[in-house]
Amino acid sequence: MSITTDTTGPGAPPRANGELVFAAPWEGRAFGMAVALAESGRITWDEFRERLIARISVDPARAYYACWLAVLEEVLVGAGRIGDGEVGTRATRLAGRAAGHDHAPPHPSAERAG
Known part of the structure; x- marks a missing residue:
């Protein structure tokens, strides 16, 4: 399945x-997670998009990717992919990690190639 994001309108x-x-x-990561989950069939893109549009219309002043992330969490909880309280627990744990935690040091062969 290939996901096509809206280029205009409230969901764009x-x-x-x-x-x-x-x-x-984090915005790019949230975007990539939603697309990857939809492409793998773990969430439904149309449902995600419809919920995103609804979320934006309820609170148009809220940042776009804050809406995106909230909807992603709702869809994952609704699909039984994660527990309702699990989102906050994981977010707190990840927020407590040191800066740069998600980047591995360069592989020694990469230094020789450069």
Whole structure:
């Protein structure tokens, strides 16, 4: 399955010159997680998109990717992929990790190749 995001309308992600724009790394990660989950059949893209549009219409002043993440959490909990309290527990644990925790040091062969 290939996911096509809206390019216009309330569900359209922020873009500049046609390219997706992320203000922070977590936004790109949240975007990628939703797309990967939909492409693998773990969530339904149409349901995700409809919920995102509804969420944005309820609170249009809220940041786009804050809505995106909230809907992703709702869809995952609704599908039984994660427990309702698990989201907060995981977020707290991850927030307590040291900066740079998600980046492995470069492989020694990469230094020789450069």
